[in-house]
Amino acid sequence: MVRAATPMLEVNRLRKIYADSSRTVEAIRDVSFGVGQGELVCIVGPSGAGKTTLLKCIAGLLAPSSGEIVLEGQPVIEPPPAMAVVFQEYGRSLFPWMTVHDNVMLPLKHKKIDAGRREELVRDALAAVDLKGVEAAYPWQLSGGMQQRVAIARAVAYEPHVLLMDEPFAAVDAQTRADLEDLIRVLWRRLRVTVLFVTHDIDESVYLGQRVLVMSHAPTVIMEDVAIDLPDERTQLETRSMARFGELRKHIYSQIQLAKQGWRPPTE
Amino acid sequence: MNAAVPSLFRRIAVMLALPVALIATWWFASADSQNFYFPPLRTILQTFSKLWFSSQATQNVVPSLVRFSIGYLAAGLLGIAIGIPVGASRNLRNVLEPVLEFLRAVPPPVLVPVLILFTGLGNEMKALVIVFGCIWPVLLNTVAGVRALDEVLAEVVRSYRIRPFARFWHFILPGASPQIFTGLRQSLSIGLILMVVSEMYAAKDGIGFALVQYQRTFAIPEMWSGIIVLGIIGIGLSLIFRAFEAWILGWYHGLRQSQRAS
Numbered sequence: 001m002v003r004a005a006t007p008m009l010e011v012n013r014l015r016k017i018y019a020d021s022s023r024t025v026e027a028i029r030d031v032s033f034g035v036g037q038g039e040l041v042c043i044v045g046p047s048g049a050g051k052t053t054l055l056k057c058i059a060g061l062l063a064p065s066s067g068e069i070v071l072e073g074q075p076v077i078e079p080p081p082a083m084a085v086v087f088q089e090y091g092r093s094l095f096p097w098m099t100v101h102d103n104v105m106l107p108l109k110h111k112k113i114d115a116g117r118r119e120e121l122v123r124d125a126l127a128a129v130d131l132k133g134v135e136a137a138y139p140w141q142l143s144g145g146m147q148q149r150v151a152i153a154r155a156v157a158y159e160p161h162v163l164l165m166d167e168p169f170a171a172v173d174a175q176t177r178a179d180l181e182d183l184i185r186v187l188w189r190r191l192r193v194t195v196l197f198v199t200h201d202i203d204e205s206v207y208l209g210q211r212v213l214v215m216s217h218a219p220t221v222i223m224e225d226v227a228i229d230l231p232d233e234r235t236q237l238e239t240r241s242m243a244r245f246g247e248l249r250k251h252i253y254s255q256i257q258l259a260k261q262g263w264r265p266p267t268e
Numbered sequence: 269m270n271a272a273v274p275s276l277f278r279r280i281a282v283m284l285a286l287p288v289a290l291i292a293t294w295w296f297a298s299a300d301s302q303n304f305y306f307p308p309l310r311t312i313l314q315t316f317s318k319l320w321f322s323s324q325a326t327q328n329v330v331p332s333l334v335r336f337s338i339g340y341l342a343a344g345l346l347g348i349a350i351g352i353p354v355g356a357s358r359n360l361r362n363v364l365e366p367v368l369e370f371l372r373a374v375p376p377p378v379l380v381p382v383l384i385l386f387t388g389l390g391n392e393m394k395a396l397v398i399v400f401g402c403i404w405p406v407l408l409n410t411v412a413g414v415r416a417l418d419e420v421l422a423e424v425v426r427s428y429r430i431r432p433f434a435r436f437w438h439f440i441l442p443g444a445s446p447q448i449f450t451g452l453r454q455s456l457s458i459g460l461i462l463m464v465v466s467e468m469y470a471a472k473d474g475i476g477f478a479l480v481q482y483q484r485t486f487a488i489p490e491m492w493s494g495i496i497v498l499g500i501i502g503i504g505l506s507l508i509f510r511a512f513e514a515w516i517l518g519w520y521h522g523l524r525q526s527q528r529a530s
Contacts, residue, residue: 059427079427092420097442097519106438107428138519140526158428 007034007070008194009058009162014067016053027053029219031067035162040188040195042205044252045215046260051198052088054220055166058196059085071162084155088167090148094139100126101135104154125157126150128187145176149183156187162194170200178236181208185234202256206230206248207239214252216259223255223265307489316493324478329497332463332474335391339398340459344452347403351410351448352440361411368407376401376462380469394466394474401462405454413447414440446520449513456509460502475501 016028027050035041045051056062058069060079069076071083084107087093094103104122111118126132129149139147148168155163165184169177181204188195199205205212206228214223230244239245295309320329354360376397387393417440425439467476475494482491514521 056423061423061426079429081429083427085424085427087420087424089420092418093424095421095438095442096523097445098438106434107430109434110429110431138522140519140523154428 008037008039008072009035009196010070011054011058012068012070014054014057014069015065016050016057016062017065026219028057028064029221031215031220031222033213033222033225035194035196037161038192038194040185040197040208040210042209042212043196043198043215044200044202044205044212044256045220046217046256047200048218049200049215049259050218050220051200051215052166054215055085055164055196055198059083059164061085082161084158084160084163086148086151086155086163086165086168088170090144090151090168090171093151094147094154096138096140099136099138100131100142100150103139103150104157107154107158121157121159122153125153128156128190129153129183143176144172145180148172148180152180152183152187156191160193162196163188165195165197167199168197169204177204182236184208189232202249202252203240206245206252207234207236212248212252214255214259216264217262221264223259226252226255304486305488307492311489312492312496315489316496319490319493320497328473328475328478329501331391332467332476333501335394335466335474336398336459336463338391339395339463340402340455342395343399343402343455343459344406346399347406347451347455348410348441348448350403351407352414352436352444354407355411355414355444356440368404372404372408376458377465380466384470389470389472394463394471397466398459398462402455402459405458406448406451409447409451409454410444413444416447417443446517449517453509453513456505457502460498460505464498 011031011033014028014031016026018025018027031054033041043051043054053062057064058076060069060076060083063077071080074080095106098106101122104125105118108118108121113121122135126135129152131146131149131153134142134146134150139150142150152168169180172180184195184197185208187193197205197208199208209228212226212228214226215221216223226248228248230239230242230248291309298306298308299310301308354364379400380393380397383393383396387396421439421443425435430439463474464476464479467474468480471477475498479491479494482488482494
C-alpha cells in the first residue's frame with residue numbers, strides 16, 4: 001500500500017536517554033518514521049528494544065531527549081487530544097472502582113459534547129467491541145480478553161485520530177488474541193483511524209499491519225521498514241497459511257535475529 | 269434444605285459463644301458477691317437499665333457522642349485533605365516529615381491542659397483533643413495510599429487528559445480509599461479513648477465525666493454500668509463503620525476476591 005501524501009504522525013530523529021545520578025542508559029538512539037493518515041503500522045522488535053519507551057514518547061507521556069514527534073502538524077509536548085492509548089496491562093489500565101460504562105465514559109466527560117451524544121458514544125463503542133450487557137459490571141468481574149475489549153472501547157469512544165497500542169494482547173490466551181487481532185482490523189477499517197501497534201510477536205505484526213517497522217536492540221534504531229503486501233481481507237486461517245505471509249514472517253524474523261546479534265543498518 | 273442456613277446459624281453461634289460464656293461466668297461468679305468494688309452483675313444491670321435508659325442518656329451520652337462525631341469527622345477530613353497533597357509531592361513530604369513525626373509522637377492527652385488554656389473547658393477543647401489524636405492514622409495512611417497509586421492508571425489519566433478535579437475525584441481519592449479506610453478504622457478506637465479521657469479532665473457532662481463522678485462518690489454499680497455503656501457504644505460505632513466501609517469499598521473486596529480466585 002502506498003504511503004499517504006500527508007503524514008498523520010511524524011517521528012523525527014527521536015532520541016531518548018534515561019539519566020539518573022549514577023548512570024545513563026541510551027534507550028533510543030535515532031528513530032525517524034512517518035505514518036500516513038488511516039495507515040495501520042506495526043512496530044516489532046525483540047524484548048528490551050525500547051518499544052514501550054518509543055510509544056510513551058509518541059503518546060506525550062515521556063519527553064524525548066532530542067528530536068520531535070509531530071501529530072497533524074503540531075509538535076507533541078503533552079498527551080494530545082487526538083490520540084488514545086491502549087496499554088498492555090489490561091488488569092491495571094481500567095479503574096476497578098468504576099463500572100464498565102463509567103470507565104468508557106470518564107475520558108468523554110471533559111469533551112465539549114452533550115450528555116446524550118456521550119451516552120451514544122459509549123454505547124456504540126461497547127457494541128463495536130462486541131460487549132453488550134456488561135455496562136454495569138466491574139472490570140474485575142470480566143475475563144482478561146473482555147477487559148482488554150473495554151480498554152479498546154474506551155479508546156474508540158474517545159474518537160482519536162491516532163490509536164496507539166502497546167502490546168495490548170501480550171497477556172491474553174492465544175484464542176482470545178486471534179479474536180482481538182481481527183477486532184482491531186475490523187475497527188481500523190470501519191473507523192478509518194490511524195493505528196500504531198507495538199508488539200514483540202512477528203506473526204501478529206505481519207497479520208495486522210500494512211507496514212512493519214523492525215526495531216533493533218537498545219539503543220534503538222529502525223532496522224527496516226517492511227511493506228506488507230498481503231490482501232486487505234485477512235482471516236486467521238487463510239492469511240496465515242499464505243506463502244507470502246511465510247516469506248514476510250521469515251524476512252522479519254531474520255532481521256530480528258540480526259538485531260539480537262547487534263547488527264545495525266549501514267546508514268547509521 | 270439450603271446448606272447456607274445452618275452455616276449461618278453456626279457462624280452466629282460461634283460468634284456469640286464466648287461472650288455468652290463470659291457473661292454467664294461473671295453473672296454466677298459475682299451472684300453472691302459481698303465485695304463492695306465488685307457488686308453482682310445483676311445489680312450492675314439493674315442500675316444500668318435504671319440509669320442509662322433515663323435522662324442520663326441525653327445528659328451524658330449525647331454530649332459525648334456529639335464531641336466524638338465532630339472530632340472524628342474533622343480529623344478524617346483534615347487527614348485526607350492534608351494527606352493527598354503530601355502523598356502526591358515528594359518535596360512536600362521532605363519538608364513536612366520531621367514536623368509530622370514530632371507531632372505524632374506527642375501523646376494527645378497531654379494536650380488537654382494546654383488546650384484548656386486556649387479554648388476553655390467547652391466542647392471545642394474536647395473535639396480538638398480528638399482531632400489531634402485521630403488525624404495521624406488517617407493522614408499517614410492517606411499519604412501511603414496516594415504514593416501507592418497504580419502507575420499504569422496514572423498514565424491512563426494523563427493520556428486521556430483527565431482534568432484535575434476529575435483526577436482527584438475519580439482516580440486519587442478512590443485509588444487511595446482502601447488505605448484511607450485502614451487509617452479511619454484505627455482512628456475510631458483512638459477517638460473513643462480520647463473522648464472519655466478529655467471528659468475526665470474537665471467537664472460538666474459526658475460519659476467520662478459521669479464515670480469519674482461515680483467513682484469519686486463510690487457509686488460502684490453505676491460506675492460499672494458506665495463502662496458497659498462505653499463498650500456498647502464502641503461496638504455500635506464499629507458496626508456503623510463496617511457498614512459504611514462495605515458500601516464504599518465494595519469494589520475493593522470484589523477485586524480482592526477475584527484476584528484470590530484466579
